[in-house]
Amino acid sequence: MTKSAPSSAQAKPSLFKSLEIDTRLLGMIGAFVAICLVFNVITDGRFLTPRNLFNLTIQTVSVAIMATGMVFVIVTRHIDLSVGALLATCSAVMGVMQVQLLPQFLGLGNPLIAPLAVLAGLLAGAVIGAFNGWLIGYQRIPAFIVTLGGLLVWRNVGWYLTDGQTLGPLDKNFLLLGGVEGTIGATASWIAGVLFSVVAIWAIWRARRAKIAHAFPVKPLWAEGALMAISVVAILGFVAIMNSYQVPLGRLKREFAARGEVLPDGYTEVYGLPISVLILIIIAIAMTILARRTRLGRYIFATGGNPDAAELSGINTRLLTVKIFALMGVLCALSAMVAQARLANHTNDIGTLDELRVIAAAVIGGTALAGGIGTIYGAILGALIMQSLQSGMAMVGVDAPFQNIVVGAVLVLAVWIDIQYRKRTGEKV
């Protein structure tokens, strides 16, 4: 504003500045790539195979879905320690519905079973989440206490609902939502990839036009073009990887045999995009729009930045807390759906310690515990980084205690790096 500004402002903008890419995002992508490369070298190229990357993504989905909601919780200066337990309760509800209750009325294999079970789980998640939010927002009990209690309560409500039994086999349609079973094949994957690419290009182009319409400064055209190109390459590259994971021959043989056919010579089939990953992508887009383009999202970040200011601006911060925790509950239910389908049954210990993974993912992804700062894509990348570390170490054969030691240390290290970064850029720590 005063004399010191011109010298730096008139300097030629750096490459990243022109592209206006978040340097923190670059750092996280860098960390992820580094982890992948290191494990790839150690495992003689087994880490960066389509098969492993496919498994990595479907293993990440459950934690990543909850991490997107945890961003909102932490941004508003709360915490949710009960997400793993809530996941277990929602999973129990869905399990009981599709294994015990619904088949009695609808008959086994009825196409309504999966949607009704999911609906019941979502409802349970929303109600329990809203209840947590009410205790925190209206009764002013600290979120730490409410959700610490919830951790015990909901884990054991899940246990009670199922008598501690493992529930299975699950409904056939339900299984599609989580695991290796549920992929959409090569053609549909390419179509989805092209669709997402078109949407990405359209979004970048539209943002530019809106800025021009208001006569705001815009990025140089080449920078916009580069951003579009990067997005498209990333999307289609991911589809290409998923589409090059071939269904194992043994399994194809079994499938054909089940249909009473013989596997033709030279026949191959690929998995393509998993449905669970599509669910995560849709949730990520929806949550990002919610965070950036809706009043609710604006109020969440404003409340995190300054709760008093939010209140004085006429924002009902108590109701806001209820909404945030209800949303967290719904996301726990969606996570439960994906996790249960991937494991092919409901187990009593489903989601154990997930609260720690989810919080770690959000924090590694740049969500500040002081509130007001956090991104959806960061949390998802954080979940991916954690999962790739864990999977990589398992592949290398690192002992289980060391795996956990490393993951714990990485969490602390990540936050330390983030603090250093913020000191440099002069942001609030």
Next chain:
Amino acid sequence: MTQTVENRGTPLVEMRDMSISFGGIKAVDHVTVDLYPGEVVGLLGHNGAGKSTLIKMLSGAYAPDTGVIRINGEKAEIHNPRDARRYNIETIYQTLALADNLDAASNLFLGRELVTPMGFVDDDAMEAETRKIMHRLNPNFQKFSAPVSALSGGQRQSVAIARAVYFNARILIMDEPTAALGPHETQMVADLIQQLKAEGLGIFLIDHDVHQVMKLCDRASVMKNGKLVGTVDVADVTDDDLLAMIILGKNPITGEVMAG
């Protein structure tokens, strides 16, 4: 109560017999103040005298235990900040009440976002409006995309003022608006107050700088220990009279000294 009983018609704001207590302590004790259009009324007193608390009942942040608020002579129901905004009451808080992590436009429109026909927040439109009003208030202001934590004290103050002015306030409450400012920026606020006054707004100015009040205000209401010492025409009193009111609780017209 008021020494000047000249007939100026209906007051813009009338706060009659306001009381509020916190945990048994009477923060505001049966206080009556009023405000006319085109007038600046200073609220003076030590820290803890109750001036901010009194005014927070007008801005909807606190609910009074007793008392009636009238706007243009009609009883007003103000239960929260949203109600106050509906009566065109805008407040610039001492703390500025800005969300540090958001940019100027988001803060200016906080709680009153402009939305697209689809119902999404329209950041570009809000930034365009913010650029317009900031051009009027503080032409040097350029940091539209930075979070307000990156702004200087004066810049933050101008965001807070812009927020109050943009929405056509008729009653403006300023809680120590110049406390964190340098001389140049203080002058800017003083000019703005004169301008808004000329436009017919009523302004409550909370301050504990007597000179500032003598310079900017038409009348001054002085509070001590939650009670009103008195309301005086600034033209009728000296700096020392006001100081005596603040420190001793002594009314310069009647000569009464407030008990306690």
